[in-house]
Amino acid sequence: MQLIDNPKRNQWSEILKRPTQTVDDIESTVNQIFDEVRTEGDVAIKKYTSKFDDVTLETVVVSAEEIAKAANKVSEKLQKAIKIAKQNIEKFHEAQKTRKIDIITSKGV
Incomplete structure (x- = not known):
């Protein structure tokens, strides 16, 4: 991850640019990941957790006890936040979703 600390004003627009991908590109990537998870199971989960979250998992199973213990460490105020x-x-990213558009300008085109 690239860390940016106090950029100059003339760098702001470049920093805030989001990479654009077509819906087809995104769907292709997501489908590839789903297929790999479907066929490889936990191995793929661990691979993508390492790739996207930079975390190496020993196991993908979290016990109810571990969840409860972790939840108890978080204040009610923080849980609400x-x-x-x-x-x-969720609202922000729902608004950002790229919609697939099919346009027919004339018959056969």
Whole structure:
């Protein structure tokens, strides 16, 4: 991950640019990942967790006890803030989704 600390104003627009991909490119990548997870199972999960999250998993199973223990470490105030952030992120990215558009300008074209 690239860290940017106090960029100059003339760098802002370049920094804020998002890479653009076509819907077909995105669908192809996602389908490839799904297919690999379907066929390779936990091996693929570990691979993509390492690739996207930079975390090496020993196991993909989390016990109910581990979940409860972790939840107890997070204050109620923070849990509420996380839920609100989750909702905001979902709304933001839903609005960003690229829609597939088929246009017929004339018959056969």
